Amino acid sequence: MDYFIKNIVSLLKEGTNLPENEIEKFIEIPPDFKMGDYAFPCYTLSKIFKKSPNIIAAELSNTLQIIINKHPPVSPIFKERYRGIAEIKAIGPYVNFFVDKVTFSELVLKTISEERDGYGNKTLGKEKTVVVDFSSPNIAKHLAVHHLRSALIGNAIRNIYKTLGYTCVGINHLGDWGTQFGQLIVAYKKWGSENAHKTYTVTDLNNLYVRFHQEAEKNPGLEDEARAWFKKLESGDFEAKDLWQHFKDISLKEFQKIYDMLGIHFDAFVGESFYNTMVEDTITRIKEKGLAKVSEQALIIDLEPYNMPPCLLRKKDDTTLYATRDIAAAEYRKKTYDFDKMIYVVGSEQKLHFNQFFKVLELMGYDWANNCVHVDFGLMKFKDGKMSTRKGKVVLLEDLLIEAVERIRKIIEGKNPSLENKETVARDVGIGAVIFADLCTKRNKDVVFDWDEVLNFEGETGPYIQYTHARLCSILRKYGKPVTADIQFALLKEDESILLIKNLVQFPSVIIKAAEFYEPSLICNYLIDVCGSLNRFYNAHRVLSDDEELTTARILLVDVTRQVIRNGLTILGMQAPEQM
């Protein structure tokens, strides 16, 4: 915690004459709490003083002890500076500091119990705006499990930044424009029946899409037809536009259903088509800057000097590509939101695209180009290969979510048949399990989709976190009185309590780190740690007892832990049921 580190650093400064920021970098947390709460390694000093680090550590710990002793305990300087440091001990090459447990517990528990839902919140991002572009699926296809990643990671990152005080704009950059709609129209005109599009479902659209790609393999001429239809669409042809609108409406309805199940909402739901009217101006600006040139009949920006393939602005038939629309969208967003940072949560297979796109923004002279980041993530695939909508090789997201809820429902019947609100709980826990399973590994690893793994509910899983939360709620319900922070902190002296409090104090810094690395998995791992500590505490000590003082003390610990778990789950986009 800042308070103790600050005191240790200022003490070390007096003892070593090193600058404070140097010292702070070295401070670490020992691998075992029995060795100390904080440690200062003496390897660097050993170089300066040409003595072995072990000897330095021993000498330094004596020096520090003397410094502390010099300050009369009544002195206000002593109180301010060295309050909270209980013991200094040299172990091998380290000087280890033991913090006063009572001061420590009081500080941490009081802070959390005052800040409640706001614990972990910061003002780092005050007056700053972050745009998060996430989910962004292509329309006319079902949402499948591989669409989960962008939606969940993006949603969590938005929440992380929100917690740090940023104004966040979550944008769903729907893939609702491009040659694929030419393909769909061709397929519809060839194999769909007249006016059938009015009763179509996404499944029908999906089938058309799959069939197009099957037939196009035998008959490459279809691709040309598709491009021609897209050209018509882009130049405002009535029939094309009408069909496109229908297809889009059908898709949006289905998407909304899934987003509701996942509890994800967007501040802006604008697809690529929205920027269609702006691309002309964008291309003009690019031309004026002398960046565009014609190559193989297409309009491109040469990126050879930067060791990248060219960025295509217009195909030889004059229609635009998604890079063109991305550039227009970026300009529009800068104008509209004046963001300080724009985050694109898109799979790592598009890394090159974003490198090209960001380079173009830079070449256009936009100094905000380096405030754009591509937050990439690994591919989701099956054991035997890539998921593919074209080949119908997918697991539909809706099916997964329904199955998850269904399995939880069965577990509830087995474990807690008298539970109220079974439906709500099954949904919260089932969906939560899916969310947690996806978020809990570092985002840039590829994931192999496995039903049993996603729907495992024991160990390091979403239900484990939620279960721990529900247990705590249950204790608080039984206690039935208001929780007070006016307790005897010395009573929370067992190892299990102290280790738990040590976990709780980390929360704010974990959020900051998660934001820095755009890494929601850090929050997941953190929650697993907290729940592990809590469950060990729970198992070793009874909270509710005849000892009133002890009960009030432990109840406070239970209450703030519950609070931290809840705050963490909220960031991940999960519910925190009070019973399960």
Place this chain on the structure above:
RNA sequence: GCGCCCGUAGCUCAGCUGGAUAGAGCAACGGUUUCCUAAACCGUAGGUCAAAGGUUCAAAUCCUUUCGGGCGCACCA
């Protein structure tokens, strides 16, 4: 061919902005419930940190090379 990512226990992963004995979960085996939810907890077993060099007082962590896997490289998004 070129570029990027990944390679840690049987499986899934933490640890990677260098530091004290490489940590969890799942699976296996054994234990814990007259007591606040056993969706929990404890124990046993399981590791040449892909390989080889290098930098350093110190390398799973940094650098180089090799091997293995994934992804991407002009008219799809």
